Amino acid sequence: MRGLPADVVVIEGSVPGGEGFLESFSRELGASAVKPTYKRFPDGEAYVRLPGGTLRGARVAVVVQSIAPPQDSSLVTAMLLADAAKRAGFERVVLVAPYIAYARQDRVFLEGEPVSLDVVFKALYHSGFDELYTVEIHSRGSESRFPGRSRSVSPFRSLAALVEGRRAVVIAPDRGALERARELAEAAGLDYDYLEKHRDRVTGEVTVKPKTLDVDGMDAVLVDDIISTGGTIAKAARTLREQGARRVYVIVAHALLVGGAQDRLRESGVSRVYSCNTLPPVGGGLVEYVDVGGLVASEVKRSIGVA
Numbered sequence: 001m002r003g004l005p006a007d008v009v010v011i012e013g014s015v016p017g018g019e020g021f022l023e024s025f026s027r028e029l030g031a032s033a034v035k036p037t038y039k040r041f042p043d044g045e046a047y048v049r050l051p052g053g054t055l056r057g058a059r060v061a062v063v064v065q066s067i068a069p070p071q072d073s074s075l076v077t078a079m080l081l082a083d084a085a086k087r088a089g090f091e092r093v094v095l096v097a098p099y100i101a102y103a104r105q106d107r108v109f110l111e112g113e114p115v116s117l118d119v120v121f122k123a124l125y126h127s128g129f130d131e132l133y134t135v136e137i138h139s140r141g142s143e144s145r146f147p148g149r150s151r152s153v154s155p156f157r158s159l160a161a162l163v164e165g166r167r168a169v170v171i172a173p174d175r176g177a178l179e180r181a182r183e184l185a186e187a188a189g190l191d192y193d194y195l196e197k198h199r200d201r202v203t204g205e206v207t208v209k210p211k212t213l214d215v216d217g218m219d220a221v222l223v224d225d226i227i228s229t230g231g232t233i234a235k236a237a238r239t240l241r242e243q244g245a246r247r248v249y250v251i252v253a254h255a256l257l258v259g260g261a262q263d264r265l266r267e268s269g270v271s272r273v274y275s276c277n278t279l280p281p282v283g284g285g286l287v288e289y290v291d292v293g294g295l296v297a298s299e300v301k302r303s304i305g306v307a
Contacts (some may be wrong), residue, residue, distance in 0.1 A: 079123060
């Protein structure tokens with residue numbers, strides 16, 4: 001019965017991304033979603049149990065579990081779900097992790113450090129996951145280090161509708177985010193640039209400004225993969241406002257927003273943050289979430305053979 005929706009079961013993780021992700025993902029995939037039993041023992045250890053009767057006859061299990069704060073707990077839960085699915089007899093076990101923690105430690109920066117992303121990938125693979133799908137991993141291409149099949153889905157072309165028709169320019173906060181800015185800008189029909197540091201050869205004064213574009217009188221749209229504490233984006237927003245930008249908007253794949261990030265962004269002049277619903281939502285009113293569950297499901301469908 002390969003290729004039929006009844007052949008696939010979606011398993012709801014303990015943190016299945018943000019609001020609406022699981023629902024739109026399951027709907028686009030055309031597969032039923034089941035919720036395991038989750039509990040914690042008095043000593044804090046996690047317990048999961050898949051519902052037996054609803055899984056009979058299915059070939060592929062798709063676990064939707066964001067490796068999100070609390071990261072260690074989310075990771076262990078995902079591993080337990082993988083092992084349970086393999087023991088239940090599924091031929092293929094797929095992890096859809098809208099957000100993957102530890103992805104920023106993808107190489108050794110200082111002597112004595114681990115490569116945390118490789119550790120996480122090995123743990124997920126050896127616990128039973130055959131395939132991995134995520135949204136906009138921090139360093140593009142690093143998803144290929146997962147030992148099984150993998151795919152990082154870029155959301156930026158689909159997010160272009162947020163800024164189409166505006167008198168705006170798209171700005172990457174540094175050269176490393178330029179490819180993301182380019183994708184969104186080209187889809188929206190806007191110009192794009194990145195912020196570059198300039199040092200005056202005489203005075204030594206350092207300034208930051210777009211490499212080629214003038215933002216005076218324009219809306220500026222900052223694009224990056226993640227906001228954590230908001231320091232980088234806040235500095236970029238302040239710079240753009242000082243150079244005459246009317247408003248500053250931010251579009252990211254993942255909005256962690258920890259350590260007073262929303263206050264920091266507001267104080268820097270950010271009017272709005274648009275984020276994919278890869279993480280549980282945060283309050284405060286600055287962030288508007290865009291559902292990408294269907295976008296990810298369309299990638300998974302091609303792999304598992306759902307029509």
